[in-house]
Amino acid sequence: MKRWALIGFVLMLSQWMRAQTVTFSATGGFYDASFELALQCNAAYQIRYTINGNTPTGASALYEAPLWLDEDLYSKSNIYTIQTACDELFFAPESVQHCITLRAAAFDEAGNRVGPVATQSYFIRSLGCDTHGLPVMAISADSLVLFDYDTGILVPGRYFDPAEAYWTGNFYQSGREWERLVNVEFYEPNDNSGINQQAGLRTHGGTSRRQTQKGMKIYAREEYGKKRFKHKFFESIPNESFKHLVMKPFSYQWFNFGIQDDICNRMAAHLDVESVASRPMVLFLNGEYWGIYYLKEKPDAHYLEDHFGDEDTDYNVVSNWYGYMVDGDTTGFVEMMHWVKNCDLTQQEQYAQIGEMIDINSFIDYYCLELFIANKDWPANNMRCYQLDDGIWRWIFFDGDDALKEMSFDVLDNATSTVNLGWPTDSRSTLLFRKLLENKEFKNRFLIRFTELLTSQFTYAVTKAYFDDAAALVRGEVPAQCDRFGLPLNMGQWEYDITTIDRFLKKRVANMFDRLYAFFSDDDNNLNISRLYPNPVSDELHLVLWSDSFAVRDVELFDLLGRKVYSQRQVLMEGENFLDISCPYTSGMYLLKVGNRMYKIVIQ
Numbered sequence: 001m002k003r004w005a006l007i008g009f010v011l012m013l014s015q016w017m018r019a020q021t022v023t024f025s026a027t028g029g030f031y032d033a034s035f036e037l038a039l040q041c042n043a044a045y046q047i048r049y050t051i052n053g054n055t056p057t058g059a060s061a062l063y064e065a066p067l068w069l070d071e072d073l074y075s076k077s078n079i080y081t082i083q084t085a086c087d088e089l090f091f092a093p094e095s096v097q098h099c100i101t102l103r104a105a106a107f108d109e110a111g112n113r114v115g116p117v118a119t120q121s122y123f124i125r126s127l128g129c130d131t132h133g134l135p136v137m138a139i140s141a142d143s144l145v146l147f148d149y150d151t152g153i154l155v156p157g158r159y160f161d162p163a164e165a166y167w168t169g170n171f172y173q174s175g176r177e178w179e180r181l182v183n184v185e186f187y188e189p190n191d192n193s194g195i196n197q198q199a200g201l202r203t204h205g206g207t208s209r210r211q212t213q214k215g216m217k218i219y220a221r222e223e224y225g226k227k228r229f230k231h232k233f234f235e236s237i238p239n240e241s242f243k244h245l246v247m248k249p250f251s252y253q254w255f256n257f258g259i260q261d262d263i264c265n266r267m268a269a270h271l272d273v274e275s276v277a278s279r280p281m282v283l284f285l286n287g288e289y290w291g292i293y294y295l296k297e298k299p300d301a302h303y304l305e306d307h308f309g310d311e312d313t314d315y316n317v318v319s320n321w322y323g324y325m326v327d328g329d330t331t332g333f334v335e336m337m338h339w340v341k342n343c344d345l346t347q348q349e350q351y352a353q354i355g356e357m358i359d360i361n362s363f364i365d366y367y368c369l370e371l372f373i374a375n376k377d378w379p380a381n382n383m384r385c386y387q388l389d390d391g392i393w394r395w396i397f398f399d400g401d402d403a404l405k406e407m408s409f410d411v412l413d414n415a416t417s418t419v420n421l422g423w424p425t426d427s428r429s430t431l432l433f434r435k436l437l438e439n440k441e442f443k444n445r446f447l448i449r450f451t452e453l454l455t456s457q458f459t460y461a462v463t464k465a466y467f468d469d470a471a472a473l474v475r476g477e478v479p480a481q482c483d484r485f486g487l488p489l490n491m492g493q494w495e496y497d498i499t500t501i502d503r504f505l506k507k508r509v510a511n512m513f514d515r516l517y518a519f520f521s522d523d524d525n526n527l528n529i530s531r532l533y534p535n536p537v538s539d540e541l542h543l544v545l546w547s548d549s550f551a552v553r554d555v556e557l558f559d560l561l562g563r564k565v566y567s568q569r570q571v572l573m574e575g576e577n578f579l580d581i582s583c584p585y586t587s588g589m590y591l592l593k594v595g596n597r598m599y600k601i602v603i604q
Contacts, residue, residue: 020115028120029192053286058111132476234277250292251487264400301327517552
């Protein structure tokens with residue numbers, strides 16, 4: 001009987017809550033033209049509403065008749081003028097684009113709110129609110145939780161120190177006490193599907209916190225109403241439920257290409273590492289345009305639960321080589337690194353032991369990617385690895401902001417440095433890679449895998465497609481981003497700047513081969529063709545190349561007129577190396593060139 005009484009009470013409470021909730025005649029999202037919007041609730045109550053993102057109070061505007069959705073309902077708060085960075089970095093435009101954000105609630109005659117706050121945001125294309133095919137996120141919050149001197153999370157505020165202007169401020173505070181209650185809406189541009197729920201908002205990132213356009217992250221919690229964000233945000237993964245999501249700003253301090261992290265994440269998705277799904281969107285904050293962001297998964301224990309689908313599994317996640325904990329217990333990682341420091345990995349027995357501690361394949365793919373993209377904010381920063389119940393540490397790639405731009409950066413020296421700079425490299429962050437390279441089996445395995453990637457996933461034919469798609473997705477919205485934050489400076493500058501990425505990708509494979517050869521090869525390398533068969537050849541030529549050390553050589557085939565009919569850059573390991581060349585060529589004599597050596601072969 002008690003059980004049925006409880007169920008009845010819950011049903012009555014639910015019905016009462018629905019009666020006190022304000023409903024809108026049209027849900028938020030994209031619309032081509034203005035229209036009339038009606039609000040409704042229990043006739044016994046008044047409806048009061050705001051247009052600036054704040055929670056309605058008894059003093060807010062009284063709803064008396066349907067509202068025509070036009071510029072009159074734009075927020076007048078001009079929060080874009082509030083200083084959210086130090087003087088040197090703050091940028092405020094003359095005006096900003098708006099959407100229409102309405103927050104409404106039911107009130108009794110005494111001015112007491114009697115129901116929850118309902119929020120809907122409208123993006124009217126005929127009013128100029130067009131995100132050029134990108135989805136949109138609208139965050140609504142009381143302005144004090146964002147901009148108050150003592151507690152606002154987006155301002156320099158109480159915790160700002162002019163002597164440390166780049167690393168202090170309210171926006172650098174962290175932890176649950178600096179999480180603020182907001183309402184989050186997300187709408188797809190084609191059908192307005194998405195989410196509309198309360199969530200927690202925090203600032204996110206390192207240098208991006210100090211910028212006018214800040215990194216942020218949102219948290220779904222049961223206490224806010226829903227413990228998950230349930231929507232298929234990313235086409236690249238099947239997941240439709242997320243606990244945390246990161247919003248990475250399009251503008252960065254170092255340079256303003258905007259798309260490099262997206263490209264790097266696309267590359268990582270095809271390797272033996274975990275990677276985070278990423279997608280560009282447009283953010284509106286309390287009805288005001290806040291630029292292009294990349295919505296991304298957050299690489300933590302919830303990410304692992306989402307992808308491995310097992311809440312009963314224990315996940316340990318660390319974010320640097322000293323074992324800084326993200327989730328779980330990182331004691332095992334610290335102990336492993338201490339063991340690595342004192343071990344001798346030239347001994348196969350000890351090398352076998354490290355193979356029981358880390359996933360060698362994951363580690364190699366992770367390093368190949370970081371080295372190829374020339375990430376200048378690594379390895380002392382932006383490292384993340386995780387451990388499941390089986391005890392094997394695997395790697396997650398998640399940040400390529402400072403990559404794909406500087407071909408001259410000595411990535412192998414950076415990854416093996418013993419100079420304790422602290423950033424971007426130090427002896428602690430390079431220890432594991434340096435020790436592993438002492439083992440001949442690992443070094444060969446690393447070089448073979450790097451060669452495979454340089455001739456497959458890292459080729460310009462593959463990476464160019466990532467570049468083109470990443471640029472095309474945001475190109476229509478970049479002018480608005482420029483106007484709002486001055487980063488990039490303007491559309492023409494952005495189009496010119498991103499050619500740096502294109503040039504990098506076009507030349508990187510050859511450049512990386514040269515770097516591998518310069519770092520690993522022996523200047524006195526001795527190379528010979530120990531076997532070449534069959535000769536004459538009709539179908540396929542088999543070469544066995546013997547090298548007394550690591551080498552990179554071009555293997556080329558020329559006809560007697562000097563025309564090159566075949567070319568392949570070949571990484572040679574110490575000892576015998578096997579190479580097959582298909583021969584769909586005209587019969588006759590050819591010259592085979594390996595490095596600086598020439599051999600005659602006959603094709604029949």
